[in-house]
Amino acid sequence: MAFSLSTAQSSALGDAALKRSNWSGLIEAYRPYLPVTQSTPVVTLLEGNTPLIPVPRIAEIIGKGVRVLVKYDGLNPTGSFKDRGMTMAISKAKEAGAKAVICASTGNTSAAAAAYARRGGMNAFVLIPDGYVALGKLAQALLYGAKVITIKGNFDVCLEIVQEMAANYPVTLVNSVNPYRLEGQKTAAFELVDNLGDAPDWLCIPVGNAGNISAYWMGFCQYHQQGKCARLPRMMGFQAEGASPLITGKIVTHPETVATAIRIGNPASWEKAIAVQQASQGQFNSVTDSEILDAYRLLASEEGIFCEPASAASVAGLLKVKDQVPAGATVVCVLTGNGLKDPDTAIKHSTSQYYQGIEANTTAVAEVMGLNN
Numbered sequence: 001m002a003f004s005l006s007t008a009q010s011s012a013l014g015d016a017a018l019k020r021s022n023w024s025g026l027i028e029a030y031r032p033y034l035p036v037t038q039s040t041p042v043v044t045l046l047e048g049n050t051p052l053i054p055v056p057r058i059a060e061i062i063g064k065g066v067r068v069l070v071k072y073d074g075l076n077p078t079g080s081f082k083d084r085g086m087t088m089a090i091s092k093a094k095e096a097g098a099k100a101v102i103c104a105s106t107g108n109t110s111a112a113a114a115a116y117a118r119r120g121g122m123n124a125f126v127l128i129p130d131g132y133v134a135l136g137k138l139a140q141a142l143l144y145g146a147k148v149i150t151i152k153g154n155f156d157v158c159l160e161i162v163q164e165m166a167a168n169y170p171v172t173l174v175n176s177v178n179p180y181r182l183e184g185q186k187t188a189a190f191e192l193v194d195n196l197g198d199a200p201d202w203l204c205i206p207v208g209n210a211g212n213i214s215a216y217w218m219g220f221c222q223y224h225q226q227g228k229c230a231r232l233p234r235m236m237g238f239q240a241e242g243a244s245p246l247i248t249g250k251i252v253t254h255p256e257t258v259a260t261a262i263r264i265g266n267p268a269s270w271e272k273a274i275a276v277q278q279a280s281q282g283q284f285n286s287v288t289d290s291e292i293l294d295a296y297r298l299l300a301s302e303e304g305i306f307c308e309p310a311s312a313a314s315v316a317g318l319l320k321v322k323d324q325v326p327a328g329a330t331v332v333c334v335l336t337g338n339g340l341k342d343p344d345t346a347i348k349h350s351t352s353q354y355y356q357g358i359e360a361n362t363t364a365v366a367e368v369m370g371l372n373n
């Protein structure tokens with residue numbers, strides 16, 4: 001069959017393709033909203049502009065004509081939303097003449113810090129909890145050329161150490177206590193409004209150190225002030241049950257969860273996050289590891305979307321409080337990281353049929369396929 005398009009069709013396609021190919025990173029896209037000047041050296045890997053994907057099977061579970069979409073930030077250059085904050089933090093560090101940066105991390109921040117620091121010609125030192133960082137994230141930090149230091153202690157301990165190091169040595173701290181990080185991360189809220197034409201009714205988001213929820217709210221409020229959106233979302237934050245200080249109101253000294261990215265007991269942006277919850281009439285809730293893993297498998301096997309366990313906490317949370325979702329609402333769940341970051345968890349918790357070591361002939365293969373009757 002001949003392949004032909006009308007002039008209007010081909011020019012619309014051309015526009016869409018051009019928009020994607022002309023994307024020059026989130027600092028250029030949202031420059032008027034960011035604390036940069038013409039003399040800021042922009043260190044970018046063309047992060048941002050990530051897809052907002054409808055998830056109809058999950059919407060069906062909720063019913064009531066609710067529309068559910070996921071913001072798939074796992075498609076950023078290093079595979080997580082951290083790239084949004086890191087392009088800003090590293091550009092500003094370079095502008096200030098820094099030679100080295102340091103961060104504590106459950107994995108994703110370290111991968112992003114390493115990539116952007118090296119891209120900007122700086123050294124990166126990353127402190128991570130020994131034995132609790134997903135394989136892909138560790139591989140990234142090492143290959144990007146960071147100095148990786150594993151600590152006999154959890155993320156909260158690592159964060160205390162790097163704050164002290166940055167106060168006493170010539171290294172710039174690039175954890176989300178660095179305000180430029182949240183400035184970059186708020187652009188995800190801008191993209192949501194630019195895509196949807198308004199803010200969603202609900203934003204469901206995993207919460208660890210609580211920087212991202214604070215950044216999203218900042219973005220929605222700025223766009224609202226500029227008249228870019230008519231409403232503000234309810235911010236629904238979800239923590240893993242074994243690491244849920246925002247729900248219990250108490251520091252968790254020994255946080256534990258399969259979602260190692262959010263294995264945090266004393267979030268740095270604790271107060272900010274509480275203020276966001278109050279201002280947005282939102283809620284914090286916890287989800288168990290088994291609810292997280294159910295949502296993780298559901299996203300992959302029913303929607304074709306592979307995110308990391310911490311990211312699935314947003315969908316697990318939405319399903320947990322689904323009775324509260326207003327009929328006809330638009331809900332966005334933030335998927336913060338790519339599933340490829342953590343292959344061990346995927347393989348360990350897959351419930352798919354997996355036949356190993358089968359004889360190399362069609363009879364044996366047909367048999368495991370159930371075709372031999």
Ligand code: F0G
Nearest residue numbers: 105106108109208209210211212336337
């Ligand atoms: N999802 C993923 C995949 C994360 O890596 C993190 C945080 C969060 C959610 C929570 O975001 O901390 O802003 O509330 N990861 C940090 C890190 C702590 O070191 O990579 P938050």
